Amino acid sequence: MNQPQVHSTDIPGLLVIDLPVPGDARGWFKENWQRAKLLAAGLPDFGPVQNNISFNQAVGVTRGIHAEPWDKYISVATGRVFGAWVDLREGPTFGTAFWHEITPEVAVFVPRGVGNAFQTLEAPAAYTYLVNDHWSEAAQSQYTFLSLADETAAIPWPIPLEQAELSAKDQAHPRLADVVPVPPRRTLVVGGGGQLGRALAARWSERADVDVVARDRLDIADPVSIAAFDFSGYGVIVNAAAYTAVDAAQSAEGRREAWAANVTGVGRLVEAARTHRATFVHISSDYVFDGTRTLHDETEPPSPLGVYGQTKAAGDQLVATLDDHYIVRTSWVIGQGANFVATMASLAERGIDPSVVDDQIGRLTFTEDLAAAIEHLITARPAPGTYNVTNEGEPVSWARIAAEVFTLTGHDPARVTPVSTTAYYAGKDGIAPRPSRSALDLSKLHATGFAPREQFAALGEWLVE
Known part of the structure; x- marks a missing residue:
């Protein structure tokens, strides 16, 4: 099996990982999280403690943009999504945006304070993510949000937002000018x-x-x-x-x-x-x-x-x-x-x-x-x-x-x-x-x-x- 490959992006700490996915007529197999190999490839040892799955039934489901008080390791088990990220951390790269399609062959490491969003392109899509802190209502109160339609980030959503499926909460998020940057720990x-x-x-x-x-x-x-x-x-x-x-x-x-x-x-x-x-x-x-x-x-x-x-x-x-x-x-x-x-x-x-x-x-x-x-x-x-x-x-x-x-x-x-x-x-x-x-x-x-x-x-x- 080939080794995973880690690539940097314009957002410091945001990494794209190419994962080997061998398969045959029966299907495929991948090591979605293999600590030793991923660390050797350049991923930080971020210590995940919780694994979550967001199951998305229809094409066009769009979620985000949420910056959370922990690191995340994202991939999909089935389907295909368009991922988008905006740096909401205090510092010179505040507002920098990056996007990338995620298939089973791709994973993305998202550092604390970077806003995360995705849009389902092929359904059903099982969007999975590891985090290195346990979710709680107190932790959720520390989230920082950005509008999916923010003009400064200018994310090129494959499915226009007016045709996509968004929650009321996600539609109410502020523009970048009104976002308080996430301070360092x-x-x-x-x-x-x-x-x-x-x-x-x-x-x-x-x-x-x-x-x-x-x-x-x-x-x-x-x-x-x-x-x-x-x-x-x-x-x-x-x-x-x-x-x-x-x-x-x-x-x-x-x-x-x-x-x-x-x-x-x-x-x-x-x-x-x-x-x-x-x-x-x-x-x-x-x-x-x-x-x-x-x-x-x-x-x-x-x-x-x-x-x-x-x-x-x-x-x-x-x-x-x-x-x-x-x-x-x-x-x-x-x-x-x-x-x-x-x-x-x-x-x-x-x-x-x-x-x-x-x-x-x-x-x-x-x-x-x-x-x-x-x-x-x-x-x-x-x-x-x-x-x-x-x-x-x-x-x-x-x-x-x-x-x-x-x-x-x-x-x-x-x-x-x-x-x-x-x-x-x-x-x-x-x-x-x-x-x-x-x-x-x-x-x-x-x-x-x-x-x-x-x-x-x-x-x-x-x-x-």
């Missing part, structure tokens, strides 16, 4: 109260299609909160929420809280993204490694030392089950709120001379750069997977960073006393093990066309701000 930032959440909120403050939610609106550790949240309108979910109390996670209560948020909660978000076909961006940590390698790349298997790292590694594995995901692995995050740099600057100003560990090596990551990298990934769309994101520069110790903070704030860096991790935590209980080397390889990120700032240059700017 929204972006959701979970964990809006954290350092990264605030940075993303600032970066996207002028975007009307972004919702940043804090824990009071969506608590990923609470199954009731997740179940009550409506994810259906989102095409991108950025998970910036996590349990990050590294030492507290070693306690019995902390262990439960860490697993509830970083694993069970992440798993529920993953299933929401899977159900609604959303791109999922998840923040990972250098704590998934034991720190025995000088530089950690994205292929290194996890080897966490403590509970926090174990929960982050487990959450990463759940996220990786999604086809459309970005795991953004980072380290030593600095942003708005309590953090190491703010603490050192405060100590310097108050005349307190700190002892700081000098045998944990890594790089700082400023949330401004982390947010920019996330935006880059969901815009440039490199291959899904894990990407390391930190600031650039030579990996250094926490003590070296503390000294730099003192210098940049006009204080004597000699006031910082370097000590070993063992000495720093001597006599303290409930301390989680830390990776001694946290530097992440940025080569894969660079290959996508993104380069973060150098860490000490960014540090100077952060302190000034």
